[in-house]
Amino acid sequence: MHPAPSIIFFTVFSGLGFGMLAFLGLGKPDVSGFTAFIFFAIAYALAVGGLISSTFHLGNPQRALKAFSQWRTSWLSREGCLAVATLIVMGLYAIGVIFFNTRIGLLGLLGAILCVCTVLGTSMIYTQIKTVPRWHHWTTPLVFLSYALTGGAFLTGQVQVAAAGLVTIGVLQILAWVIGDKRFAGSGSTIESATGLGTIGKTRMFEAPHSAKNYLMKEMVHVVGRKHARNLRIIGLVLLSLLPWALLMFFPFSHLLALVAILAHIAGALTTRWLFFAEAEHTVGLYYGQRG
Amino acid sequence: MTTLPAQTEKKLGLVIDLDTCVGCHACVVSCKGWNTENYGAALSDQNAYGKDPSGTFLNRVHSYEVQPETGAAQTIHFPKSCLHCEDAPCVTVCPTGASYKRVEDGIVLVNESDCIGCGLCAWACPYGARELDQAEGVMKKCTLCVDRIYNENLPEEDRQPACVRTCPAGARHFGDLGDETSDVSQLVKERGGFDLMPEQGTKPVNKYLPPRPKDEQIDILAPLLEPVAAEPTGFLGWLDKTLEKL
Ligand code: SF4
Ligand code: SF4
Numbered sequence: 015m016h017p018a019p020s021i022i023f024f025t026v027f028s029g030l031g032f033g034m035l036a037f038l039g040l041g042k043p044d045v046s047g048f049t050a051f052i053f054f055a056i057a058y059a060l061a062v063g064g065l066i067s068s069t070f071h072l073g074n075p076q077r078a079l080k081a082f083s084q085w086r087t088s089w090l091s092r093e094g095c096l097a098v099a100t101l102i103v104m105g106l107y108a109i110g111v112i113f114f115n116t117r118i119g120l121l122g123l124l125g126a127i128l129c130v131c132t133v134l135g136t137s138m139i140y141t142q143i144k145t146v147p148r149w150h151h152w153t154t155p156l157v158f159l160s161y162a163l164t165g166g167a168f169l170t171g172q173v174q175v176a177a178a179g180l181v182t183i184g185v186l187q188i189l190a191w192v193i194g195d196k197r198f199a200g201s202g203s204t205i206e207s208a209t210g211l212g213t214i215g216k217t218r219m220f221e222a223p224h225s226a227k228n229y230l231m232k233e234m235v236h237v238v239g240r241k242h243a244r245n246l247r248i249i250g251l252v253l254l255s256l257l258p259w260a261l262l263m264f265f266p267f268s269h270l271l272a273l274v275a276i277l278a279h280i281a282g283a284l285t286t287r288w289l290f291f292a293e294a295e296h297t298v299g300l301y302y303g304q305r306g
Numbered sequence: 307m308t309t310l311p312a313q314t315e316k317k318l319g320l321v322i323d324l325d326t327c328v329g330c331h332a333c334v335v336s337c338k339g340w341n342t343e344n345y346g347a348a349l350s351d352q353n354a355y356g357k358d359p360s361g362t363f364l365n366r367v368h369s370y371e372v373q374p375e376t377g378a379a380q381t382i383h384f385p386k387s388c389l390h391c392e393d394a395p396c397v398t399v400c401p402t403g404a405s406y407k408r409v410e411d412g413i414v415l416v417n418e419s420d421c422i423g424c425g426l427c428a429w430a431c432p433y434g435a436r437e438l439d440q441a442e443g444v445m446k447k448c449t450l451c452v453d454r455i456y457n458e459n460l461p462e463e464d465r466q467p468a469c470v471r472t473c474p475a476g477a478r479h480f481g482d483l484g485d486e487t488s489d490v491s492q493l494v495k496e497r498g499g500f501d502l503m504p505e506q507g508t509k510p511v512n513k514y515l516p517p518r519p520k521d522e523q524i525d526i527l528a529p530l531l532e533p534v535a536a537e538p539t540g541f542l543g544w545l546d547k548t549l550e551k552l
Contacts, residue, residue, distance in 0.1 A: 086309055208432075
């Protein structure tokens with residue numbers, strides 16, 4: 015799939031924002047007044063910024079409000095509704111914390127649960143897509159959730175949780191890659207099943223239907239070199255998990271160090287999220303002789 | 307509404323004969339011609355006269371080479387457009403309700419004034435049957451020429467999809483695949499029509515007819531062209547030998 019920057023930013027930053035809000039909702043850290051304001055401002059900037067970024071890839075963003083209507087069947091619609099509900103609940107909670115120095119625990123808890131649901135909603139947009147077998151698997155929601163919660167713990171200064179999260183993220187990400195690499199072959203879709211010509215014999219593309227790349231090929235038949243992908247996986251994993259974990263565990267805590275660790279973590283998340291899209295194989299590639 | 311109807315009154319669709327298609331792309335051109343000036347936004351082109359021309363098409367013809375276990379390879383031309391699936395995943399993913407499947411005839415359509423151009427439906431389709439128009443930012447797909455098939459302003463013989471009407475080889479057939487007695491259903495039954503990627507669970511309405519087996523003996527003149535004598539004799543034999551000695 016085409017790794018569109020708007021979608022990479024959307025998934026990574028809105029995930030971080032909602033992850034942060036989840037911890038703030040649980041009263042971690044237990045702040046109030048201006049300090050609380052700063053925390054909430056960062057979380058909202060990330061969450062809302064991510065959501066706005068997602069509209070950049072729309073053909074007709076002026077109609078975006080219509081996307082809240084089909085929550086009965088569409089995960090994209092559900093995600094939108096959940097995101098707005100979360101932002102409203104957490105906004106009310108934030109007003110209490112910032113201006114009235116009162117923490118309404120139940121409201122915060124509800125907000126935190128909604129945060130988790132929103133992130134899961136985001137992940138389901140991809141998990142539901144059966145035509146991309148790599149995404150259509152339980153590892154996808156787990157990976158998205160672990161990214162959001164680890165990043166959220168990090169940004170709210172929950173060092174212990176963040177350290178544990180960084181290890182979890184690393185393990186889950188490797189698992190998702192190992193399983194994901196076999197998913198397309200395991201899906202049973204081949205050029206023979208796509209064309210129905212397998213009953214005659216081995217099929218290959220003889221001539222493409224068009225001379226230059228079209229929308230389908232740009233959007234869904236993105237191919238990354240194997241070596242290139244392997245290198246990026248290693249770089250991504252080191253930045254995402256290994257380096258920040260080592261910085262948190264083996265060095266005395268300082269704000270500068272934490273900042274470096276967070277930036278590395280985010281750079282790693284952007285890299286692996288790029289791979290999440292770029293490495294995802296869509297069945298339409300079969301018609302173009304681009305799979306296996 | 308992006309909830310799929312439990313059942314549709316008719317199942318209008320196409321039957322495409324892979325034995326007959328000659329790969330002329332006439333259906334591609336007539337489809338673009340009709341659909342760019344009728345229902346919905348025009349089908350735009352980008353860089354049409356430049357180095358990388360591209361554009362929106364609702365129907366495309368691929369060509370494949372199939373190698374049987376024995377014998378020569380076969381070339382098969384393969385037209386592909388929306389299959390108007392019964393279990394259309396493209397409809398249920400749509401966040402706006404722009405994509406829908408009609409209860410009366412099963413045609414899958416996009417209401418362009420509701421479409422935000424998110425592209426998710428194109429991802430959900432296994433077959434690559436949906437293309438986002440780059441000029442209009444809305445999703446385009448085969449409408450089964452919904453503005454022809456019921457159009458009483460057209461002569462009766464024209465009330466079928468443009469591709470079917472145009473195909474010079476008669477490789478495309480249109481009808482109700484939900485009605486067992488219809489011509490198209492009979493054709494599918496007789497010729498062993500099949501679904502594309504049945505494992506994706508989309509239950510496509512459109513069916514494909516397999517190429518018929520090729521004749522074993524292709525060249526009836528071949529036996530007459532065999533060399534009369536393996537080794538030259540007489541004057542030619544003498545010439546051969548002499549030349550070899552030199
Ligand atoms: S062929 Fe693709 S676009 Fe058409 S109904 Fe099926 S899934 Fe939807
Ligand atoms: S591109 Fe349009 S029709 Fe397709 S899912 Fe998005 S809003 Fe629906």
